[in-house]
Amino acid sequence: EKIMNSGTGQGNKTIANNAQQAGGGVKESRPKTKVVVRHLPPNLTQEGFREAIKDYLPNINYLSYIPGKVGVRKVERSVAILNFTTVASLQHFQKSFHNHLFLVNSIEYRAIISYAPFQRLPQPLPSTTVSTVPAAALEILTDPLFVAFSTAKPEKQLLPSAEVQLEQREKSGVVEEKEGAILKDLRERKKNKLARAGNKRERGNMDRNKNKGVGVGVADKEARMRRDARRKGAGFGA
Numbered sequence: 001e002k003i004m005n006s007g008t009g010q011g012n013k014t015i016a017n018n019a020q021q022a023g024g025g026v027k028e029s030r031p032k033t034k035v036v037v038r039h040l041p042p043n044l045t046q047e048g049f050r051e052a053i054k055d056y057l058p059n060i061n062y063l064s065y066i067p068g069k070v071g072v073r074k075v076e077r078s079v080a081i082l083n084f085t086t087v088a089s090l091q092h093f094q095k096s097f098h099n100h101l102f103l104v105n106s107i108e109y110r111a112i113i114s115y116a117p118f119q120r121l122p123q124p125l126p127s128t129t130v131s132t133v134p135a136a137a138l139e140i141l142t143d144p145l146f147v148a149f150s151t152a153k154p155e156k157q158l159l160p161s162a163e164v165q166l167e168q169r170e171k172s173g174v175v176e177e178k179e180g181a182i183l184k185d186l187r188e189r190k191k192n193k194l195a196r197a198g199n200k201r202e203r204g205n206m207d208r209n210k211n212k213g214v215g216v217g218v219a220d221k222e223a224r225m226r227r228d229a230r231r232k233g234a235g236f237g238a
Contacts, residue, residue, distance in 0.1 A: 033084045034062070034116040035094075040078035041104045042068030049080055053097065059089035062121050077109070083121055162186055198230055 040049065046065040050057065062083035069076045084090040094113050102109040140146050160168075166186055202223045 030119065031087045032115050032119055033087060033090050034119045034121070035082055035084075035090065035113050036116050037080040037082065037097075037111055037113055038077065039110055039112045040068070040080065041102045041107075041109045042070050042075050042077050043104065044068070044078050044102065049078070052100070052102075053082075053093075056084075056089070056093050056097070059085050059093075061085055081116060163190075166190070194230075198227060202227060 045067065049065055050063075053060075060082050062081070064081040066079045066081075068078040082093075084093065097111060098113045100111040102111070159165075162182055163186060166183060
């Protein structure tokens with residue numbers, strides 16, 4: 001049932017009839033005090049709407065605001081749902097705010113007020129407080145072990161990776177007699193990687209020497225000398 005259709009007269013009559021039925025008519029029914037305000041600007045915020053109806057807020061005990069959306073192809077206008085404490089306060093709001101003008105970017109938006117199809121108010125969710133929690137569940141909060149665990153802040157000490165540990169041992173010159181399988185495998189892989197890199201570099205030098213006209217025998221001898229020196233430095237002879 002709408003409060004307003006085409007003019008304020010019909011809306012006043014509808015609300016008046018509703019008030020008479022609630023006051024002592026033939027049929028006893030709960031008075032309608034919940035309305036929907038439609039055709040609000042899509043970019044109107046809830047704070048802006050509350051500012052527009054600030055004079056009526058003392059008589060409103062429920063307010064739900066659904067902001068609109070401005071899309072490329074479709075524009076959804078904002079909607080507000082209000083519930084008043086009395087029918088008289090609802091009538092006063094309808095008389096003064098129906099067809100209220102909102103001017104946004106030279107575009108006019110006229111507010112339209114109608115009865116909400118569902119007049120009941122949503123029930124608030126039950127709040128979970130300490131008093132509603134079973135006593136057995138609160139025992140852990142006073143347990144000494146739990147209190148010590150929850151308040152302690154252990155320092156996080158992260159160990160370096162295995163490769164970093166291996167490099168540190170090689171630099172310090174400390175080599176244990178019994179090494180783990182992982183460190184041994186890493187050591188062998190590192191040696192093989194260095195050897196492959198050295199061989200590749202030597203082959204590149206030989207190719208450049210050939211292009212420059214250096215004798216093959218001299219280049220091979222120099223390459224072998226550098227390779228032997230590198231192997232001794234990397235620990236191959238140990």
